[in-house]
Amino acid sequence: MLVALGLKPENIVAFDREGVIYQGRPSLDPDKARYARDTDKRTLAEIVAGADVFLGLSAGGILKPEMVATMADRPIILALANPTPEIMPEEAKKVRPDCIIATGRSDYPNQVNNAVCFPYIFRGALDAGATGINEAMKTACVRAIAELARMEASDLGSAYGGDVPSFGPDYLIPRPFDPRLLVMLAPAVAQAAMDSGVATRPIADMEAYKEKLGQFIYRTGLIMKPVYxxxxxxxxxxxxxxxxxxxxxxxxxxxxxxxxxxxxxxxxxxxxxxxxxxxxxxxxxxxxxxxxxxxxxxxxxxxxxxxxxxxxxxxxxxxxxxxxxxxxxxxxxxxxxxxxxxxxxxxxxxxxxxxxxxxxxxxFGLDPGVQCTSAMTGVINDKGAWFFLDTHVQLDPSAEQIAEATLQASYRLKLFGIEPKVALLSHSNFGSHDNPSAGKMRKVWEILKARAPKLDMGGEMQADTAWDEALRRRVFPNTTLTGRANLFVLPNLDAANIVYNMVRVMTDGVAIGPILMGVDKPAHILTTASSVRRVVNMTAIAAVDAQIRAARS
CATH class of the missing domain: 3.40.50.10950 (Rossmann fold)
Structure with missing residues (x-):
């Protein structure tokens, strides 16, 4: 793969259990013979000296710290033996703080894990009806992984724990459960299959295909992986x-x-x-x-x-x-x-x-600056992930209370790596009705516009208008909401609870929540209908809530 991506074979010196692979060494099979070099070096220590890269999938502990000390500046060490790598990262860093190191272990940065690529190679190949998996498809997958590693992780990255990961010595490789892998790798593989002529079912609309894959992520529960x-x-x-x-x-x-x-x-x-x-x-x-x-x-x-x-x-x-x-x-x-x-x-x-x-x-008291509690509940189905507010707490909240709950809910959506798109729902479409309920949701829009001008939201609007951007732009060209809404804010408890439950049961959806917001401690109240999976998911959410609060204090 390295050679296919441009590494010159003459710059590679190989080593196996019998020593350096050199020209003239007896009993070399063709795969090894192509890397035989004209060299008098015979030990691992000799060939490592001055090397830019060490790539090993061999035996634990064979790369000694004194060998690493002789490598070139900023050496790359891929020590992939498992469970014990050729050298432990802390040993390598001790003698060469400038080294970049990857292992096959999940307890160190830069885990090399075939789960990063294999499922998505197969998915792209199968969706395009590829007759085989060729080099073009494999290299396309590698390039997509590299592109993803360079992308800003934003809130998704922070949900994985610690600081937001950014491309560098400790973040060269995406984490195995990064939900973005599916939507980046499978299309790249499918496109390569089409370009190289092995696709029997070419994908006509690649953007629609990517959107479908994104919906599949949510349905399979990968939305919770960053939280886990x-x-x-x-x-x-x-x-x-x-x-x-x-x-x-x-x-x-x-x-x-x-x-x-x-x-x-x-x-x-x-x-x-x-x-x-x-x-x-x-x-x-x-x-x-x-x-x-x-x-x-x-x-x-x-x-x-x-x-x-x-x-x-x-x-x-x-x-x-x-x-x-x-x-x-x-x-x-x-x-x-x-x-x-x-x-x-x-x-x-x-x-x-x-x-x-x-x-x-x-x-418990209330969070600083919060006047009341509220609850948000999510539904994951074949269409994606959708959140509803307030499904369980406030019977008939004021505009100020709804706005406050909306801001809390928008913040929590980012825990899942989801950019909130807020729809303030009503029976009224942008002033088509003039009554207290519609007026309340109009006032919510005014409050949010003043308090969070960068929030992607709009209203008041009907549910189909929130769902269909083309319809929304036709009835109200100056809409401030882009795309399809994913956080639906209802005017009262009846509406929110009815809509949430109907969406869940009629789409065979999986519920997340209720997520209680506003109390000053991590506490969540589920319902008698909660499944085992919902309890597990809410445990992870509660644990992360506790982490965030501890970090702030």
């Missing part, structure tokens, strides 16, 4: 208020397997243990997760006393505080987060949403 990776980068403690529920237990096993968080389960130990055994789960209390015994926790007196001190001016007596803390696992979880014994919490699999929200609000 960031969650793994700094493990947070997530407490589950309904720790005995089977849905929670199955989800927690996946959370442990995926290394998304350290779980804390609230419940009765005997019930949790019995259900773990019955479900055939592998997790172990005290090892894989922490267990808070609701019948016998030494912190109980501290919990109710602290809760009483927080709520005594709201009519909560000591006896009521004791009773609530003993019977409401949501309050126990909230107090654990409040006291720093957990970093985030998940509840809502049992009980009513607004009842749970009331418990949370009795413990």
């Amino acid at each position: 990776d960031r969650a793994r980068s700094d493990i947070k403690r997530v407490v589950y208020a309904e720790g005995e529920e089977e849905t929670v237990l199955r989800a927690v096993q996946s959370v442990i397997d995926y290394k998304l968080a350290y779980p804390i389960l609230i419940g009765r130990p005997e019930v949790i243990d019995m259900r773990i055994q019955r479900l055939g789960l592998r997790m172990r209390p005290g090892v894989d997760f922490e267990l808070t015994n609701i019948n016998d926790d030494p912190r109980f007196n501290e919990y109710w006393q602290q809760y009483h001190a927080m709520t005594e001016r709201r009519g909560v007596t000591p006896d009521a505080a004791k009773a609530l803390m003993r019977s409401r696992t949501t309050l126990i979880a909230a107090m654990m987060v409040k006291r720093g014994e957990a970093d985030a919490m998940i509840c809502g699999l049992v009980g009513r949403y607004h009842k749970k929200l009331g418990y949370l609000r009795s413990v």
Whole structure:
């Protein structure tokens, strides 16, 4: 591949288990003979001296630090033996801080992983009906990977953890689960198949093909991969208020397997243990997760006393505080987060949403500058990823409250690597109706235009106008929203909840959320309809929420 991309064969010196491949060495097969060189060098140390690049897929530890010290300036070291590379990155950096190094391991920068290219080569070849995979298709794939590595990662990159990655010594290769790989590599391979004459089903509209691939990403759940990776980068403690529920237990096993968080389960130990055994789960209390015994926790007196001190001016007596803390696992979880014994919490699999929200609000305050809480819920289906606001909290919010929730939701969309495109929905199209509901959504537009002038949004508008850009420009040429909306803001709770649920069930969509916004701690209330996958996804979101808040404090 390197030669195909322009590296001169005469500049390559090869080495195998028998030593340097030199002209005249006996028993060379044709593949090795083409790299035989006229040289008197016979050891790895000799050929590494002065080299610009080391490429190894051999045995762990064979490239010694003293060899690396003799390489050319800014050497590139591709040490790909697994699980132990030819030299560990820290050893190479110690003697040559200027080196650029890649390994096959995921715990170091620049992981060389065939998952970066193979699925997408196959996808592009199959979609174009290629009769084979030729060199042109492979080199096109490599060039697309290189192009992606140079692209600005923006918010998508930050969701992978740490700083936003940018092209350089520690970011030469895209991460294996970068969702953009599919939409960049498969079209490049398909185009090369067409250009080289091996495509039996040429793709007529490449832009439409790319858009279709982008929709496929969302449907397969790859939208969550950046969030998962960031969650793994700094493990947070997530407490589950309904720790005995089977849905929670199955989800927690996946959370442990995926290394998304350290779980804390609230419940009765005997019930949790019995259900773990019955479900055939592998997790172990005290090892894989922490267990808070609701019948016998030494912190109980501290919990109710602290809760009483927080709520005594709201009519909560000591006896009521004791009773609530003993019977409401949501309050126990909230107090654990409040006291720093957990970093985030998940509840809502049992009980009513607004009842749970009331418990949370009795413990947590609001985010700085926020006047009220709100909830956003996403739906992933074959058309893409769509988000709806406010699906669970505010019954009939004011224009100011809707604008505030919209700004919070727009920020959170970027966690998924999605640039928000906001549609303020109404029965009215840009002033076609003059009544309080339409006027409210018009006022939301005015507030957002003043507070976030760069936000891609428009309204008030009907749902089909938000969906269809051509229609929107026909009825209102001066629209401030570009493309198809992905964040739909509704005038009240009825509208938002009805629209979200109809879209989900009628398109066989997968839900993300509800994502609770506005409270000053990472806390999320799910619903009784939540699946295992939804609990896992919300765990990752809660963990990343905790990371972001910790970084700010």
